[in-house]
Amino acid sequence: MSQVDRRDFLKGAGLATAATAVPIEADAAIPRPAKQIPPEAVGMLYDSTLCIGCKACMAACKVANDMPPDVIPESLSGWNEHTWDTPEDLSGRTLNVIKIYRNGTAEFKDQEINGFAFVKRHCLHCADPSCISVCPVGAMTKDATTGIVSYNPDVCIGCRYCVYGCPFGIPQFDFSDPFGKIAKCQFCVHLQKEGKIPACCDVCPTGASLFGSVKEIEQEIGRRLAAAPGAPYEFPRGKIGDDRPPNAATIPHYVKGVYGEHEAGGAQVRYLAGVPFADLGLPTVGRQSPASIAEGMQHTLYHWLLAPIAAFAGFAFLARRNIARNRPDDEPKS
Ligand code: SF4
Ligand code: SF4
Ligand code: SF4
CATH class of the missing domain: 1.10.287 (Helix Hairpins)
Structure with missing residues (x-):
């Protein structure tokens, strides 16, 4: 050439x-195009203003899902040698955790200044889940009817992409287990198949954790936000439409917005709160589903x-x- x-x-x-x-x-x-929540999807409302921090939901979650206790080293002493479950955060052994926000004197419930508030952390069951998008083997799946995001340990190869891919920091890997697998809330799907409701909603004494269809949850949120602060209100407990007696209280001062409605393309678990969501430690996430971008x-x-x-x-x-x-x-x- x-x-x-x-x-x-x-x-x-x-x-x-x-x-x-x-x-x-x-x-x-x-x-x-971002994926949408199925029309008949199940949902959950966590109303932080109703939460009293009793942690009954955490204990019930452990029992319902056969999870071992999570004992932090600081709590290990003669009187508490593996006796109590003391998780401080989500882990390979803890699918649901109640955390506390404190400010200043921490005197006033659900107030940002000199106040305190509780927040519950677990999987939000996203409309367009990043955990599914990043999983190379299809170990994470979303049910086409209920929208529940489930995990299949038999398929999982332990790459932990889902741990890093979730914008809410939910999936956890148990490094202490030689056959460690991913741990995350699966909406108590096994109980739902038996016609029961998720354990955390079933035991919640105040209705802070409330089960229903996403449509019912959205209507319930609409009613609460439309009511005037201080107005009497009968907060449903367990499941919307249940015949258990409601929690008769008054409408609190809610902060603007519904967490989970738009974050990362929307989710089936929604939050109402009396202090800003970011203060509660809920991640600030954009509206566009990361899965749709990637x-x-x-x-x-x-x-x-x-x-x-x-x-x-x-x-x-x-x-x-x-x-x-x-x-x-x-x-x-x-
Ligand atoms: S919150 Fe995280 S783990 Fe749960 S469905 Fe969304 S991306 Fe998956
Ligand atoms: S739905 Fe079930 S697995 Fe999820 S946080 Fe509630 S009790 Fe735990
Ligand atoms: S059971 Fe209900 S009130 Fe008690 S910590 Fe859980 S969400 Fe809050």
């Missing part, structure tokens, strides 16, 4: 690559694998043409 031909070759190949590479950059950031980029790139294929086709064509040009005339041309 002459010097000029080589230059031609490189120029042509560069043009071929550039021509096919432009659409990759232009389309790379287009997210795929998968949109991936699909765009995979789609445009046509680009490198076209570039290589351009290289092959130019190489073949130049070889043919430089071949002695007495050689047969293919």
Whole structure:
């Protein structure tokens, strides 16, 4: 190949690559459409203003899901040698945890300044879950009817992508177990299959943890937010529509917004609170589902694998043409 031909070759190949590479950059950031909550999905409302921090939901969750106690080293002493469950956060052994917000003198319930408040942390059962999106083997799945996000330990390879992919910091891995698996709330799906309600909602004495369909939960939230602070209100307990006696109290001063309604594309677990959600330690998450952004980029790139294929086709064509040009005339041309 002459010097000029080589230059031609490189120029042509560069043009071929550039021509096919432009659409990759232009389309790379287009997210795929976000997935929606199924119409008959189950949901949960956690109303922080009703929570008294009794932690009955934590104990019931442990029993219902056959989870071992989580004993922090500080609480290990002669009188408490593996006796009490004392989790401070979610872990491979704890699917649900009640935490406390404190400020200043911590005198006033559900007040940001000099107040305190409780918050319950567990899986939100997202509309478009990142844990599912990042799992390479399909160990996380979302039920098409109930919307419950479940985990299959038999499929899981222990890569822990879901731990890092969840925008709410929910899935946990038990490193103390040689066959460790992911732990996260699965909405007590085994109880729901028996016609029961999630254990945390069943035992909650005040109705702070309340079960119902997402539609019912949204209507209940609408009623609470529409009522004037101080107005008498009968807060349902257990399950919306249950015949158990309600918790007769008054409407509190709610902060603006419903956590879980829009975060990361929306979720089936929603929060109401009297202090800002960020103060309660709930992650500040954008509205766009991270799964839709990441998968949109991936699909765009995979789609445009046509680009490198076209570039290589351009290289092959130019190489073949130049070889043919430089071949002695007495050689047969293919
Ligand atoms: S909160 Fe996290 S673990 Fe739960 S469904 Fe959403 S992404 Fe998955
Ligand atoms: S729904 Fe079940 S697994 Fe989830 S936090 Fe409540 S009790 Fe625990
Ligand atoms: S059982 Fe109800 S009131 Fe008690 S800590 Fe749990 S959510 Fe709060």
